[in-house]
């Protein structure tokens with residue numbers, strides 16, 4: 001299998017092999033953002049790709065939205081689409097090396113892009129990037145895939161066991177507002193970092 005490094009992802013963008021890219025902000029994330037009143041909340045979207053959700057958030061008043069990706073290709077596209085997006089909130093970096101703390105981290109097709117042995121490291125890193133009381137939220141595929149990944153699938157049972165190793169109040173539910181192509185194959189989840197650190 002290919003090594004899923006910066007070169008791998010940049011080649012996928014360069015040659016337009018981006019089947020994951022839906023071309024607009026995804027409904028579960030949009031509807032989650034729409035119910036947040038505090039527009040100052042510090043948000044990170046790692047593995048953001050073209051970052052439609054971050055642009056949506058910014059256009060809807062959120063001031064502290066950060067995006068991160070290992071490949072410059074989607075981030076340069078994003079800058080063209082949203083020229084006023086603060087450049088210090090766009091991070092061209094490996095997620096596992098990123099330093100910072102946030103109140104909300106949004107997951108969308110980033111977890112499934114990482115090799116399965118990295119999942120525990122993902123959980124530890126997400127936990128360390130959250131402020132006490134912060135939340136990791138988003139969507140995960142509730143299915144396996146026929147071909148070699150990415151994407152790499154999984155089940156609610158596996159995810160729950162994994163997330164509960166670090167997080168409190170881990171909640172998974174069938175995602176009822178997925179985009180049509182993913183309807184019935186996604187879980188929406190929230191996982192909180194305890195206030196008491």
Ligand SMILES: C[S@@+](CC[C@H](N)C(=O)[O-])C[C@H]1O[C@@H](n2cnc3c(N)ncnc32)[C@H](O)[C@@H]1O
Nearest residue numbers: 009020047048049069070071094095108109113
């Ligand atoms: C499947 S794509 C999803 C992109 C976006 N979330 C979306 O839904 O369109 C996975 C993204 O994660 C990025 N990525 C993969 N490994 C990464 C890492 N270690 N650090 C940061 N970004 C990474 C890739 O460059 C790619 O943009």
